[in-house]
Amino acid sequence: MTGVVRLLLADDEHLIRGALAALLSLEDDLVVVAEAASGPEALAMARAHQPDVAVLDLQMPGADGVKVATSLRAELPGCQVLIVTSHGRPGHLKRALAAGVRGFVPKTVSAQRLAEIIRTVHAGNRYVDPELAADAIAAGDSPLTVREAEVLELAADGAPVAEIAERAALSQGTVRNYLSSAVSKLGAENRHSAVRLARERGWV
Amino acid sequence: MTGVVRLLLADDEHLIRGALAALLSLEDDLVVVAEAASGPEALAMARAHQPDVAVLDLQMPGADGVKVATSLRAELPGCQVLIVTSHGRPGHLKRALAAGVRGFVPKTVSAQRLAEIIRTVHAGNRYVDPELAADAIAAGDSPLTVREAEVLELAADGAPVAEIAERAALSQGTVRNYLSSAVSKLGAENRHSAVRLARERGWV
DNA sequence: CACTCGGCATGACAAATGTCAGAGGCGGAG
């Protein structure tokens, strides 16, 4: 019907990439035309080989899966992007969908299942792992106000309040206030874990 | 000669485990006799199938690779353990070697290379990825004193000083002192990043 | 033995952080 699906595989873990290529090649209608071990390399390979579907790992050296996906959408509109990941953090899923990614699955799926999902994506449909989707929905929308998120982001690298205040053009008291409010909304113990939590949920 | 090597494969990522099993089975002298997706399951499988070599992922639900390795050494002395990991943090390597692990490699190696390493380990030799080994040596020994490390560990989950003091049976001033000393030795900005750094280097 | 050095421990003090009550503005409900 749709003929053969040409695949680009990108993952920095050689072991997995090779194994994956071998397994997917067992499927008659799938063929791996290119492999890459980093974000930039994936882009270059995509330009050279014009795959139908790009299977990208979320975490890669250079540029992560979502960044590659964004570039790919612009350069090769006909190429659908499927993201595969070990760590299914809600924030990543949200970012990925916003970047035009068509599929998002954890590495816990079987190869057979992955092959099916590749076909689904190639047909123009979307696929998001139900469990990851549930997590993302459960995480919901950010309870943080604009300023709270802004201040929390400035606090991300452990900067002292004085520096945050200067960079945000606010008084130190105000900064403490926003930080405190964010910490309580997130149910965190201190600003550091608040930053971590917000990161995980994709709210900063 | 050595005959066939019977393997146990443990990795929570179904995709990778399956792919790996398929690739390693292509080697004439390797046979995968059991697979597991979690630490406890790996132990159970090992008891049931008595493999020659256990290939364990470092991060798994239940019990991590090193814990499984420790139990395995006790229960099945004839079974050599090889650890495979995505994130090669020096501390992990150190812990693993202390637990009697015979091999430690990142997932960036190729399947062919992995097969060779499995044979090396099965023959009773050790194998540690040169790059990871270099990192571990560069990280060196902990500059922290016993108490510093102890207090830093108690501070790991963001507990306030008062709680740490109580749990360590020290005055709050002393706890602050150790924390401060650890922070400066590690070149960190605050206790939280100190904890992170010490974790990365395997000093806590 | 006398001396020095480093780890362990403490409290006093200074600095950073967290918490609170409240003022001003802006938009929607009544």
Place this chain on the structure above:
DNA sequence: CTCCGCCTCTGACATTTGTCATGCCGAGTG
């Protein structure tokens, strides 16, 4: 229009955290 609720912002106050000077003790050294 008026009121209410929310966001924004502030300074004062309380708590927590970080730094310092100091004392004690045991191990190693001349």
